[in-house]
Amino acid sequence: MRRAAANPAALTHAAAACLVAATLVANPISAPALASVDPAPLRVDCRGEAGRLLATVDLGPAVDAGLERKLGNGLASTVRLTVAALDPSGAGAGGVERDFDVRFDVWTETFTVTIREPGAAASSRTVSDWATVRRLLATPAPFDLGPLAALPERFTVEARLELDPVTGLQLGRTRERLAHPAGGRSLLGSLAAFLLRAPPPDAERYRSTLLTRSDFAGGAASRAR
Amino acid sequence: MITPLATPAATPPAPAPPGPPPWRSRFSMKLVGALLLAATLPLVPALLLANWLADSNAGVWLAPRVAERLSEVPGTYQELFRARKALYAERALSLARGLPHRAAAQAAYLERAVATVPRLQHAELLAADGRLLAEAERPRGRDEEGGWRPVPAEVSLPGGGTLRATFSIEAALFAELDETRELAETARDMDRARGELRRSILLVFAAMVSVAALLAVLIGHLMARRTVARLTRLAEAHRRVAAGDLSARVEPAGGGDEVAALSEGFNVMVEEVRQGRDRIVYLEKISGWQDVARRLAHEIKNPLTPIQLAFQQLEARWRATPGGDQTFGRLLGEAGEIVRQEVATLQRLVEEFSAFARLPDVAPAPADLGDFVTEFVRTSPQLGDRAEVTVTLAADRIPVALDAALMRRVLVNLTENAVQAAGPARAHLHLGVARARERAVLTVSDEGPGVEPALRPRVFDPYFTTKGDGTGLGLAIVKKIVLQHGGEVELGARPGGGACFTISLPLAGGP
Numbered sequence: 160m161r162r163a164a165a166n167p168a169a170l171t172h173a174a175a176a177c178l179v180a181a182t183l184v185a186n187p188i189s190a191p192a193l194a195s196v197d198p199a200p201l202r203v204d205c206r207g208e209a210g211r212l213l214a215t216v217d218l219g220p221a222v223d224a225g226l227e228r229k230l231g232n233g234l235a236s237t238v239r240l241t242v243a244a245l246d247p248s249g250a251g252a253g254g255v256e257r258d259f260d261v262r263f264d265v266w267t268e269t270f271t272v273t274i275r276e277p278g279a280a281a282s283s284r285t286v287s288d289w290a291t292v293r294r295l296l297a298t299p300a301p302f303d304l305g306p307l308a309a310l311p312e313r314f315t316v317e318a319r320l321e322l323d324p325v326t327g328l329q330l331g332r333t334r335e336r337l338a339h340p341a342g343g344r345s346l347l348g349s350l351a352a353f354l355l356r357a358p359p360p361d362a363e364r365y366r367s368t369l370l371t372r373s374d375f376a377g378g379a380a381s382r383a384r
Numbered sequence: 385m386i387t388p389l390a391t392p393a394a395t396p397p398a399p400a401p402p403g404p405p406p407w408r409s410r411f412s413m414k415l416v417g418a419l420l421l422a423a424t425l426p427l428v429p430a431l432l433l434a435n436w437l438a439d440s441n442a443g444v445w446l447a448p449r450v451a452e453r454l455s456e457v458p459g460t461y462q463e464l465f466r467a468r469k470a471l472y473a474e475r476a477l478s479l480a481r482g483l484p485h486r487a488a489a490q491a492a493y494l495e496r497a498v499a500t501v502p503r504l505q506h507a508e509l510l511a512a513d514g515r516l517l518a519e520a521e522r523p524r525g526r527d528e529e530g531g532w533r534p535v536p537a538e539v540s541l542p543g544g545g546t547l548r549a550t551f552s553i554e555a556a557l558f559a560e561l562d563e564t565r566e567l568a569e570t571a572r573d574m575d576r577a578r579g580e581l582r583r584s585i586l587l588v589f590a591a592m593v594s595v596a597a598l599l600a601v602l603i604g605h606l607m608a609r610r611t612v613a614r615l616t617r618l619a620e621a622h623r624r625v626a627a628g629d630l631s632a633r634v635e636p637a638g639g640g641d642e643v644a645a646l647s648e649g650f651n652v653m654v655e656e657v658r659q660g661r662d663r664i665v666y667l668e669k670i671s672g673w674q675d676v677a678r679r680l681a682h683e684i685k686n687p688l689t690p691i692q693l694a695f696q697q698l699e700a701r702w703r704a705t706p707g708g709d710q711t712f713g714r715l716l717g718e719a720g721e722i723v724r725q726e727v728a729t730l731q732r733l734v735e736e737f738s739a740f741a742r743l744p745d746v747a748p749a750p751a752d753l754g755d756f757v758t759e760f761v762r763t764s765p766q767l768g769d770r771a772e773v774t775v776t777l778a779a780d781r782i783p784v785a786l787d788a789a790l791m792r793r794v795l796v797n798l799t800e801n802a803v804q805a806a807g808p809a810r811a812h813l814h815l816g817v818a819r820a821r822e823r824a825v826l827t828v829s830d831e832g833p834g835v836e837p838a839l840r841p842r843v844f845d846p847y848f849t850t851k852g853d854g855t856g857l858g859l860a861i862v863k864k865i866v867l868q869h870g871g872e873v874e875l876g877a878r879p880g881g882g883a884c885f886t887i888s889l890p891l892a893g894g895p
């Protein structure tokens with residue numbers, strides 16, 4: 160019986176393999192086609208200041224009637240704006256992230272915009288017209304993209320605009336909802352909550368033309384389309 | 385062929401070949417493979433179903449349309465609020481229009497207004513310079529239950545001054561709005577994470593199913609292991625039998641399934657093979673001894689006649705010469721007696737030996753065992769003289785094929801032994817005929833001393849005897865005849881003392 164006794168491990172592995180295969184067949188957990196769409200052109204004003212690159216992006220084309228409708232629907236929304244300097248191939252991580260929490264109050268008919276950026280105090284404004292909100296979003300204050308020296312010689316600036324990104328807080332709330340459906344606690348729900356991942360970001364991307372680092376060395380300003 | 389004499393029943397089993405035989409691993413692999421297939425195959429439709437369920441659930445609860453419609457609800461409230469605000473502005477305006485010019489009447493007008501205009505909570509009249517001219521407040525009453533929010537409405541009066549009216553709107557509307565908003569936000573979040581939710585729910589399902597499958601495989605494996613173990617034991621016994629060990633048996637444990645039946649069949653088969661082989665070995669042994677008996681009889685018989693003749697001549701010569709030595713004559717007479725006696729004994733021995741050697745082959749004929757035994761007792765009057773004989777017959781007929789003459793010899797030898805065992809006392813003999821397990825059974829038992837168990841296996845050996853004048857051939861002949869009938873003979877003990885010989889013969893033809 161030695162042989163037979165040696166089999167369960169192999170067996171379990173085979174079962175697991177079968178299961179994974181079946182899961183993959185039955186459940187096309189497709190990683191969303193990330194970055195399959197070419198980025199739209201971005202207008203950006205760059206400026207060297209004290210050896211750092213400051214970028215002022217123009218997101219006019221992004222802040223359109225569709226966004227107005229979404230932000231004016233009375234729900235609390237967040238527009239996450241990420242600006243990054245990338246090397247010509249499009250590689251390069253990080254970037255500066257700025258969140259605009261926008262909420263339209265249907266009673267007072269005013270927008271409250273809170274701007275949050277890591278490392279800076281949040282600022283909040285209540286305005287009564289979309290035009291102001293649009294201005295805040297389309298021409299945000301310059302982004303500090305870090306020391307010029309750290310940039311490649313030729314680079315592009317990319318802006319990513321994401322509406323209602325799934326934040327850790329929201330993910331936590333969703334997990335809570337899964338684990339405690341209808342008040343009680345569910346074991347399977349807890350398991351599902353445990354396995355729940357953040358969805359991949361779904362952002363609109365805008366990218367500038369190629370810029371040259373040395374252009375900004377002397378505190379020069381440059382505009383790229 | 386005398387060689388088999390020395391060796392009793394079995395040749396020693398050949399050593400088993402080492403290591404597991406190749407079939408064993410292949411068999412358990414096949415079994416486990418089948419189990420694996422059986423356990424995993426249902427998972428595919430189950431997973432498809434789970435996928436569909438997850439999809440349809442997500443479709444109902446997490447449809448983008450749900451989130452979309454919900455997000456439009458605050459806009460509806462906005463419309464409602466606007467309508468309310470317009471309505472209140474309208475009421476404030478008409479209130480201003482009806483305002484009396486006389487300052488004295490204005491306070492009373494406002495008092496009346498707060499009492500009659502619906503939802504008007506408070507009204508105040510301000511002069512152009514901001515001075516309060518008149519004011520009225522609706523008494524707190526039934527309208528206020530459930531909570532209210534103030535809605536101010538201002539009208540500038542033509543002659544300068546302001547009418548400031550405060551209406552109320554249900555706070556519940558705002559609570560509803562907040563709740564709806566939260567719900568809409570939740571739906572939106574869920575909608576964003578929909579793909580991930582589906583994935584995690586499916587993973588949970590997959591995990592559950594894997595646990596179930598694993599359990600199934602584990603249990604199946606344990607069960608298979610038992611069956612494989614039993615088959616292994618069976619195969620092991622097969623190998624031992626193939627190697628010549630006919631004592632190999634398998635425990636047919638396992639509750640009446642095919643493997644148990646197989647084991648049982650195997651045991652029966654091996655037992656039959658063993659009996660067949662024992663029979664052949666015994667018959668070979670006997671035929672060897674018959675050879676010896678024939679030669680011995682021949683060698684002894686030949687000199688007996690010359691001895692007798694020589695002695696007769698000697699006596700004749702003595703009688704022909706009268707007046708001889710009387711002492712010698714007496715001596716010769718005694719010697720002659722001894723020689724005649726011994727020669728007679730030797731002649732009897734020779735007769736028995738050659739009878740044993742010439743034992744004829746069995747020529748069976750159909751008969752009823754009960755009839756045969758009754759007939760034997762009836763035609764053996766000398767038996768009745770020396771023993772009390774009881775015969776127990778079966779209710780129905782027991783057809784057998786037997787050689788009546790040889791079978792009679794069997795009964796003679798057995799009853800003879802019983803009578804001898806009883807000594808001088810009268811023997812008590814029991815003859816029984818029965819049918820047991822598809823065999824005809826004949827028992828011969830007595831109430832004598834019996835045979836002690838240690839000696840029992842040897843009593844059928846030729847020349848085994850405990851009697852001074854015995855040849856030890858009686859039971860050997862019995863066994864040979866019984867075996868040639870296709871039967872077996874066994875010696876046991878009679879309950880209550882005595883020997884019990886059991887002869888079982890195959891039944892002949894139909895009932």
Ligand SMILES: Nc1ncnc2c1ncn2[C@@H]1O[C@H](COP(=O)(O)OP(=O)(O)OP(=O)(O)O)[C@@H](O)[C@H]1O
Pocket residue numbers: 797801802803805830832833834835843848849850851853854855856857858859860883
């Ligand atoms: N009914 C019996 N009761 C007790 N012992 C018996 C009985 N039958 C046989 N035996 C024992 O078995 C031995 C062998 O018997 P078997 O008939 O072969 O030879 P025997 O009787 O000794 O010699 P023979 O048959 O030539 O007179 C006997 O010597 C006796 O010891």
Ligand SMILES: [Mg+2]
Pocket residue numbers: 797800801854858859
């Ligand atoms: Mg005898």
